[in-house]
Amino acid sequence: MGARDRRQLVALAACSLITLAGCSYDYPEPGYPPPGGTASLNKPTTAPDASAASPPVYVDPLVLEREVKNYGELDRLLKAVPGPAILFEEGPLDGPVRGFGAMEKVPAAGQYTVTAACVGASGAKVSVGQEHPGAPFQPLELALDCAGSTSKVIELEQGYIFAHLDLPGPGDTPWTGAVGGVRVTGPLAAAEGGR
Helix, strand or coil: CCCCHHHHHHHHHHHHHHHCCCCCCCCCCCCCCCCCCCHHHHHCCCCCCCCCCCCCCCCCCCHHHHHHHHHHHHHHHCCCCCHHHHHHHEEECCCCCCEECCCEEEEEEEEEEEEEEECCCCCCEEEEEEECCCCCCCCCCCCCEECCEEEEEEEEECEEECCCCCCCCCCCCCCCCCCEEEEEEEECCCCCCCC
16 A cells, blocks of 8 residues: 555545534434433324324226316317417316416517316416516416316517416315316417407
């Protein structure tokens, strides 16, 4: 072993000792009472914490079948507007994992068509917009009655666009198979934008 190898070995050992020398860990060991004689702090609970339980899994085949049919109808409604989509997002309106949200790049400034729809519910609200430094944040809110699709032509700048479902409140809701979505197409040609 040469002098260089010994120096490297000594340097490695010194670095290891230095990094460990300043550390102090105080994790109580199972079976030992913590300082102060409060042994009850380390007692295991007899039952799992109910607040940490995951939500129940919904496996109702009739609701799942309804949701599949609703997604088919939603696709038909959203894809009725021609043109390439820069953003396309769908999701459930109810149940344990409800909602959707997406963000995509707008390739060029211009007029774009926002189409939103929902199926299987009485209504929903979707927000679409862009954020620009120094400009007021004003997303477009589309209130949907789920009787068809709603379309609106909006002006977008190059950058990013977001779209998300506005949920009416927090928490789990009964699963019915209702779905909603949004599709942004464009940019429109100058002749189309003046509708």
